[in-house]
Amino acid sequence: MKIPSTSLSTRQLGGYVCSGCTRQLRRQRRSYATSTVNPDLYDVVCVGGGPAGLSLLAALRSQPATANLKIALVESQRLDATRNFQLPPTQFSNRCSSLTPSSVRFLEQVGAWQHVDQKRVQSYEEMQVWDGVTGARIEFDWPAEKRGQTIAYMNENLNLTSGLLKRIDELGGVEVLDGQKVEDIALGSETEDFDLSSWPVVSLSGGRKLAARLLVGADGANSPVRAFAGIGSRGWDYERHGVVATLQMEGPGWGGESKIAYQRFLPTGPVAMLPLPGDYSTLVWSTTPALAAHLKTLSPKDFIAMVNAAFRLSPVDLAYMHTQSDGQADELAWRSQHTNFDQHRIPQQVIGVQEGSIASFPLKLRHADTYIGERVALVGDAAHTIHPLAGQGLNQGQGDVESLANTIQYAVTHGQDIGVRMSLEPYNAERYAANNMLLGVVDKLHKLYAVESGPIVPLRSIGLRAVNALGPVKQFFMDQAAGTGVKIL
Amino acid sequence: MPLQPTSLRNLHLLLRGTPRFVQNQFHTQWQIQSRSQSTASSVNPIEVSHFNALASSWWDPHGSSRLLHLMNPLRHDFIRSCHASQPTPPGSNLRFLDIGCGGGIFAESAARLPSTASVTAVDPSPEVLAVAKAHARRDPALQGKLTYLNTSIEGLPRPRGPDEQYDVLSLFEVIEHITHPADFLDACAQFVKPGGWIVMSTIARTWTSWLTTKVVAEDVVGIVPKGTHDWEKYINEEELRGYFLRERGWNSPRVMGVVYVPGLGWTRVKGSEKVGNYFFGIRKDE
Numbered sequence: 112m113k114i115p116s117t118s119l120s121t122r123q124l125g126g127y128v129c130s131g132c133t134r135q136l137r138r139q140r141r142s143y144a145t146s147t148v149n150p151d152l153y154d155v156v157c158v159g160g161g162p163a164g165l166s167l168l169a170a171l172r173s174q175p176a177t178a179n180l181k182i183a184l185v186e187s188q189r190l191d192a193t194r195n196f197q198l199p200p201t202q203f204s205n206r207c208s209s210l211t212p213s214s215v216r217f218l219e220q221v222g223a224w225q226h227v228d229q230k231r232v233q234s235y236e237e238m239q240v241w242d243g244v245t246g247a248r249i250e251f252d253w254p255a256e257k258r259g260q261t262i263a264y265m266n267e268n269l270n271l272t273s274g275l276l277k278r279i280d281e282l283g284g285v286e287v288l289d290g291q292k293v294e295d296i297a298l299g300s301e302t303e304d305f306d307l308s309s310w311p312v313v314s315l316s317g318g319r320k321l322a323a324r325l326l327v328g329a330d331g332a333n334s335p336v337r338a339f340a341g342i343g344s345r346g347w348d349y350e351r352h353g354v355v356a357t358l359q360m361e362g363p364g365w366g367g368e369s370k371i372a373y374q375r376f377l378p379t380g381p382v383a384m385l386p387l388p389g390d391y392s393t394l395v396w397s398t399t400p401a402l403a404a405h406l407k408t409l410s411p412k413d414f415i416a417m418v419n420a421a422f423r424l425s426p427v428d429l430a431y432m433h434t435q436s437d438g439q440a441d442e443l444a445w446r447s448q449h450t451n452f453d454q455h456r457i458p459q460q461v462i463g464v465q466e467g468s469i470a471s472f473p474l475k476l477r478h479a480d481t482y483i484g485e486r487v488a489l490v491g492d493a494a495h496t497i498h499p500l501a502g503q504g505l506n507q508g509q510g511d512v513e514s515l516a517n518t519i520q521y522a523v524t525h526g527q528d529i530g531v532r533m534s535l536e537p538y539n540a541e542r543y544a545a546n547n548m549l550l551g552v553v554d555k556l557h558k559l560y561a562v563e564s565g566p567i568v569p570l571r572s573i574g575l576r577a578v579n580a581l582g583p584v585k586q587f588f589m590d591q592a593a594g595t596g597v598k599i600l
Numbered sequence: 601m602p603l604q605p606t607s608l609r610n611l612h613l614l615l616r617g618t619p620r621f622v623q624n625q626f627h628t629q630w631q632i633q634s635r636s637q638s639t640a641s642s643v644n645p646i647e648v649s650h651f652n653a654l655a656s657s658w659w660d661p662h663g664s665s666r667l668l669h670l671m672n673p674l675r676h677d678f679i680r681s682c683h684a685s686q687p688t689p690p691g692s693n694l695r696f697l698d699i700g701c702g703g704g705i706f707a708e709s710a711a712r713l714p715s716t717a718s719v720t721a722v723d724p725s726p727e728v729l730a731v732a733k734a735h736a737r738r739d740p741a742l743q744g745k746l747t748y749l750n751t752s753i754e755g756l757p758r759p760r761g762p763d764e765q766y767d768v769l770s771l772f773e774v775i776e777h778i779t780h781p782a783d784f785l786d787a788c789a790q791f792v793k794p795g796g797w798i799v800m801s802t803i804a805r806t807w808t809s810w811l812t813t814k815v816v817a818e819d820v821v822g823i824v825p826k827g828t829h830d831w832e833k834y835i836n837e838e839e840l841r842g843y844f845l846r847e848r849g850w851n852s853p854r855v856m857g858v859v860y861v862p863g864l865g866w867t868r869v870k871g872s873e874k875v876g877n878y879f880f881g882i883r884k885d886e
């Protein structure tokens with residue numbers, strides 16, 4: 112039999128979609144000349160080659176039971192840049208995420224972590240979290256055996272996706288259709304031989320049509336797959352932007368080898384400084400769109416001053432500096448003389464900002480009504496978008512992917528059609544409530560701290576003198592940071 | 601898991617408690633069966649029309665067959681455990697014969713497994729079989745691997761040799777609809793390869809009564825003098841198995857009890873065959 116150029120090796124065809132069917136369909140293509148191009152059949156079509164989509168494919172290809180599925184990846188961007196991602200050790204991409212130990216364990220299990228450049232990964236062992244209005248700190252009383260252990264790993268998203276792609280290339284067998292946008296998704300039709308009326312058919316900008324036994328939406332917050340499936344997504348915009356930048360620090364940090372993550376809750380939103388290898392850190396500053404825009408207009412020198420101020424000065428001082436069109440560096444120098452702070456509980460001074468690394472992203476909360484439909488599953492940001500204050504977005508996606516890969520594996524080994532809702536139910540059951548709880552808690556954290564004055568502030572400072580009494584919140588940080596789950600109630 | 605002593609105790613109680621009932625039931629059935637031997641079918645026509653009515657909702661995951669859908673994966677776990685118990689477990693290229701396939705829940709799933717060479721699935725209800733066939737068209741991968749036949753087991757051509765026999769003959773949620781089990785077992789035997797398995801289950805909570813009142817009682821009651829008060833001595837596990845299986849050329853009986861726990865689904869519970877649903881498997885002598 113002649114294998115169509117677009118499809119894979121014979122081994123590949125050993126999946127659910129038998130070679131006979133492929134042949135059959137191609138024969139049909141000739142005989143039903145009236146119909147438009149017949150789709151090629153796939154077991155899994157994954158739309159979106161971000162962290163979630165690539166992890167899913169690496170997981171499916173690395174598990175023996177699912178390794179024979181016929182899989183295609185559709186990604187609108189070209190993936191060569193990701194695959195060949197390389198930067199000197201003094202430069203870092205501005206999109207970084209903290210990976211929890213459980214995400215890393217999963218990535219190790221699928222054989223991808225080994226392909227992630229470890230010299231560009233930075234673990235941290237300590238967290239400093241405090242309230243910018245009252246100064247109250249969350250004291251993390253890690254149990255003795257946990258002290259000094261890795262809380263999370265900071266890593267550039269590109270270093271992760273590059274490692275995942277290398278792993279997928281190494282495993283082979285995924286048909287990568289990059290640089291091609293999804294133009295349309297519609298249900299298939301009934302022919303003489305088959306009834307594909309429940310199969311989504313994905314039309315690509317390149318002209319290809321792929322019929323999917325299971326269509327996975329790993330296509331980010333504006334998921335076209337979710338829209339096709341008619342799955343609603345609810346939530347709100349925070350009216351906040353996340354300003355990111357790669358920063359050079361005065362040194363490797365107060366802890367030397369042992370690194371510290373910092374987060375200060377300002378009335379406008381939390382500002383976080385997360386360690387990267389060497390003298391570098393990555394910034395995530397959630398603030399109002401206007402202030403974010405203002406930060407982006409500043410000279411490097413003044414931007415650096417604003418970041419240093421964000422961890423040191425009072426919210427009132429900071430607000431004033433936001434009204435200045437420039438001169439923040441001088442302002443900070445002057446104000447610092449009149450402000451006391453415990454050097455070792457705040458990040459070291461920022462001394463440089465990587466050119467072109469300052470960017471901002473609108474922040475929102477979204478949760479799909481369900482993660483599954485007939486022959487559809489959503490993972491990652493397509494299913495949920497979370498405020499970045501707890502560094503959980505990408506990790507939630509890894510949790511989804513691990514669960515979906517297990518669900519698919521179970522379905523395959525028990526002869527179920529992996530696309531039908533019945534087979535996908537365990538995935539939805541396992542992830543939906545857990546993610547929903549996390550979204551809710553992080554949302555409440557944001558709101559709790561985003562109030563500058565009024566009755567809630569004194570409450571925040573005493574009762575919550577804070578936050579130490581807020582057992583659940585602290586527990587949340589500790590559990591989430593350690594990836595031990597959503598044990599927050 | 602071998603036959604549980606608990607179920608045997610049940611059997612014992614049942615036989616002691618209602619010996620006449622058991623006997624009468626079988627005599628009646630036996631007579632019916634023998635009278636209509638020429639056109640005999642193991643199938644009860646009332647049951648067939650009952651399943652016709654169910655046909656439309658067979659594949660509705662939230663319909664009346666939901667429990668069956670949920671149970672289906674356990675059937676495969678059970679078959680795997682049967683195979684794993686063999687001195688040399690079989691590899692791939694397995695041939696399945698699914699009797700009373702209904703809408704094809706098990707037949708489709710068995711055909712999808714990479715270790716399956718082919719599945720022949722039969723059901724006496726044309727309506728149900730039409731549903732099964734239409735549904736199988738939704739999955740191109742089933743083509744060539746799954747064959748549906750509108751017949752009962754009696755209508756199937758006799759295999760001419762081991763090549764035409766089956767590695768697994770399945771009877772899921774079927775046994776309670778069979779009028780004369782011992783003969784039925786004998787009929788099935790012709791279709792099973794030496795060393796192959798019959799696997800069965802029931803969701804109707806009548807497995808115990810089927811095993812006890814039908815298969816065993818038929819044999820045991822036939823050989824044990826009426827009114828004997830020596831049941832206890834006579835019916836022990838060893839002898840039971842020895843008789844009704846060995847005489848008919850079967851060995852290695854296995855039971856797995858499962859319970860449906862709302863919110864959790866079907867779970868395997870050791871010893872639950874006392875109260876719940878069962879899988880039962882026996883292997884044909886090699």
Ligand SMILES: Cc1cc2nc3c(=O)[nH]c(=O)nc-3n(C[C@H](O)[C@H](O)[C@H](O)COP(=O)(O)OP(=O)(O)OC[C@H]3O[C@@H](n4cnc5c(N)ncnc54)[C@H](O)[C@@H]3O)c2cc1C
Nearest residue numbers: 159161162163187208209293331353491492502504505506
């Ligand atoms: C400021 C900020 C900081 C963050 N920090 C953290 C952190 O510290 N820790 C953490 O865990 N998470 C963090 N996150 C969240 C994290 O970045 C996201 O959760 C993660 O990138 C989502 O991955 P994904 O694969 O689901 O989606 P995406 O990364 O959005 O990938 C979707 C992919 O789908 C492709 N696509 C979309 N539409 C189509 C189409 N029509 N056709 C073909 N392809 C298409 C896109 O090109 C893209 O490659 C942060 C987010 C922000 C905004």
